Amino acid sequence: MVFSIESVSKEYRSGTKVLHALDSVSLKIEDGEIFGIIGKSGAGKSTLLRCLNLLERPTSGRILLGDTDLTALSPAQLRDARKRIGVVFQHFNLLHSRSVAANIAFPLEVAGYSRADRRARVDELIELVGLEDRRDAFPSQLSGGQKQRVGIARALAASPDVLLCDEATSALDSDTTDSILDLLADLNRRLGVTIVLITHELNVVRRICHRAALIDQGRIVDEGTLTELVADPDSPLGEALLPTGTVRTSRTGIPALLTFVDSLSTSPVISQLSRDLDVDVTVISGGIEDIGAHQVGRLRVEFASHTGLVSDEETRKAVEEHLSQRGVKVTFS
Numbered sequence: 300m301v302f303s304i305e306s307v308s309k310e311y312r313s314g315t316k317v318l319h320a321l322d323s324v325s326l327k328i329e330d331g332e333i334f335g336i337i338g339k340s341g342a343g344k345s346t347l348l349r350c351l352n353l354l355e356r357p358t359s360g361r362i363l364l365g366d367t368d369l370t371a372l373s374p375a376q377l378r379d380a381r382k383r384i385g386v387v388f389q390h391f392n393l394l395h396s397r398s399v400a401a402n403i404a405f406p407l408e409v410a411g412y413s414r415a416d417r418r419a420r421v422d423e424l425i426e427l428v429g430l431e432d433r434r435d436a437f438p439s440q441l442s443g444g445q446k447q448r449v450g451i452a453r454a455l456a457a458s459p460d461v462l463l464c465d466e467a468t469s470a471l472d473s474d475t476t477d478s479i480l481d482l483l484a485d486l487n488r489r490l491g492v493t494i495v496l497i498t499h500e501l502n503v504v505r506r507i508c509h510r511a512a513l514i515d516q517g518r519i520v521d522e523g524t525l526t527e528l529v530a531d532p533d534s535p536l537g538e539a540l541l542p543t544g545t546v547r548t549s550r551t552g553i554p555a556l557l558t559f560v561d562s563l564s565t566s567p568v569i570s571q572l573s574r575d576l577d578v579d580v581t582v583i584s585g586g587i588e589d590i591g592a593h594q595v596g597r598l599r600v601e602f603a604s605h606t607g608l609v610s611d612e613e614t615r616k617a618v619e620e621h622l623s624q625r626g627v628k629v630t631f632s
């Protein structure tokens with residue numbers, strides 16, 4: 300376990316007014332995962348991220364980094380614990396008078412690395428983020444994507460256990476966003492570094508997160524692995540990740556939502572169902588997407604008995620049994 304966030308609340312007071320920016324948030328972030336926290340503007344994402352390294356002190360609750368309760372540490376102990384956390388910023392926060400190499404070396408200087416050790420580590424990091432040919436450039440000479448590569452290398456310099464990414468791709472265009480997300484996923488695989496990212500972009504979650512939580516008005520309202528979320532008909536985040544669209548039904552059939560992970564890519568489940576049970580299946584809306592390493596889908600459909608000789612209740616029962624044996628979850632609405 301990297302982070303254990305236990306009933307964390309954060310209140311901001313202004314005069315007699317109290318704003319509950321975080322309301323009893325509990326989350327566990329596991330070693331080696333990429334965890335996304337998504338929410339609208341003002342939902343509390345930045346406050347939660349700032350609480351993780353205690354830049355913001357929770358009003359109540361605990362934040363544990365491994366076994367260490369960050370909320371119980373002295374300032375000196377906290378400075379030490381923060382070395383295990385790297386931060387990647389939306390606007391890069393580079394030192395403009397320093398070259399790429401010198402920006403990356405900066406945290407190593409602060410941590411007291413020798414000149415030779417710094418040089419070796421900076422070489423390693425520059426290679427890791429693919430900036431070999433920009434080593435001596437200054438921030439003003441870099442593209443947004445290159446600046447963020449420097450930001451990521453600097454955050455990784457002291458080999459932290461976890462990277463906190465604060466809207467790390469929000470200032471970038473969509474192609475550059477994808478290349479930075481791919482870099483983060485690659486670093487996660489190669490170094491095993493845990494990544495927590497906050498974002499308001501569903502694409503960020505779809506592209507690299509293993510698990511995600513939806514925050515709304517300071518509360519966690521949904522949470523799970525991406526495949527769990529999408530396969531849950533009641534999950535708001537699942538619906539946002541893979542929308543089934545506006546539902547237009549003919550009102551003659553039996554409406555249902557089908558959710559599945561991989562199953563439809565390995566066998567012709569729907570045509571088999573239609574043949575075996577003698578039911579017509581109309582696809583109303585939905586989608587199938589690659590999310591992580593899986594093909595997941597959510598389809599709104601209608602079933603109608605072909606012969607009209609069986610009751611809706613019998614059709615529902617037969618369909619459910621048939622589909623559940625083939626890894627497709629069916630929820631009748």
Ligand SMILES: Nc1ncnc2c1ncn2[C@@H]1O[C@H](COP(=O)(O)OP(=O)(O)OP(=O)(O)O)[C@@H](O)[C@H]1O
Pocket residue numbers: 311312318319320338339340341342343344345346347499
């Ligand atoms: N220092 C502060 N003092 C008072 N209120 C604050 C402070 N910081 C945040 N807030 C309030 O707390 C709530 C959550 O803010 P927060 O910045 O965490 O949201 P967010 O989800 O990160 O939004 P955005 O995506 O727009 O950055 C908002 O209502 C905000 O106005």
